[in-house]
Amino acid sequence: MRIEYHRTLIADQVRNEAFFAALKAVIVPGKTVVADIGAGTGLLGLMASKLGAKDVFLFETAEVAGVAASVLKANKAKRCHLIPCHSTEFQDKLAVDIIVSETLGNYALEENIIATLADARQRFLKPGGKVIPDGIIQYVAPVVTARIDTELRAWERVGHGLDLAVAQTMSLNNAYVRALQPADVLDGCRSAMVWDEIDLTSETRSKRRGEAEWRLPRAAKIYGFATWWKVELVPGIGFSTGPLSPRTHWEQLYFPIAAPIDADASDVISIDLRSSSSEDAGTRLAWTAVHKGAKGKVLVRHAHDLDKGYLP
Structure with a gap:
């Protein structure tokens, strides 16, 4: 227990x-x-x-x-x-x-x-x-510090001429519970966007999908994405698990990407998030990050799925 x-x-x-x-x-x-x-x-x-x-x-x-x-x-x-x-x-x-x-x-x-x-x-x-509670709002924002990304890429630093790329790929298909600081997130969390809103007082689906997009005001290196949520218990009363809010026992989730994205000013970064949860199958998460140039050309696309990273 x-x-x-x-x-x-x-x-x-x-x-x-x-x-x-x-x-x-x-x-x-x-x-x-x-x-x-x-x-x-x-x-x-x-x-x-x-x-x-x-x-x-x-x-x-x-x-x-x-x-x-x-x-x-x-x-x-x-x-x-x-x-x-x-x-x-x-x-x-x-x-x-x-x-x-x-x-x-x-x-x-x-x-x-x-x-x-x-x-x-x-x-x-x-x-x-x-x-x-009567509702949940889920947020997402790009992560611009290398701290967690460096942690997850230990497979690349093993040395001795050994190739652990397969395990590295699996590590990058997992979501991680981490405590992020505002400085870890683009524009100190001011860039956070809503990707999902859930009304718990009426019929709603357990399968969720949403997206968010940012046009960068300046050049930035994107290492992954952070998500958190805000819950309304009753109108006017609730709390958030975000980095700017009073600390709770919950932390944020970090979604890695296959390689950091070097983006220029006016480039567009987007993420598509999908989830499904059930008592029998647990929770499945999948996410796709896309980097577009200022004129809309797709430069990089990283697709990830928790099923590809999980070991029983």
Whole structure:
């Protein structure tokens, strides 16, 4: 059981305070019924109970459900009901006013939050009920420092006349969780663009695709791309995992490219990002970077796919 992982969640005050504020904004003491999906050690469910929820149903399928049961007992949380299964497996009738789920990853969708909330919304949520979070925005920006790129190209520096190019190619077909600084990103993150917007309150697809494009105001060397996300829990309350935002336990993702791009002023850099997530197949990511000259001629195209970099 990854209790250390759950400790990092509990230690994340940015996350915790945002969820507490969101729950406080929508819970009517003595009336509101809440479903906490992916409850972990039970923190959000306990918050809802403390804020006066009439009943709280906590869904948790992992081993940590045993910890949650003890935590609920220790806190004498009589209005909290632990259901030790995945919410999609629960077949009994349930009618709630609020669904809350913190099933977000460094890549926002890697824990299948879209499909999980869609199922819960359709089967459990009362008319007029609320979903927390209600939306996610995903950002992308070019990376202009060599730090992570140099790390990933260790295969090229092994020496002794050895060729490890095959392994090098696999390394560059993976996405990496890294903490980026504003200085690592083009124009100190001011260049960040939205590549995907997700409405979790209505029907939406787990397969995502988006693109972004930059016409460079000055010459730059592009080593890869960084992505991060911003979540809205309820209107006016949320947080971001971006380099300019208060630090959370989440970090950014770094998407490598086959070779750094030397771009001149007025050249165009673009990236096309694709993802699909499911409980059975996990998360697949693919990305294509294109460098065009000032007049639109394609100079370089780098296509990458996580399936080409993964080893079981």
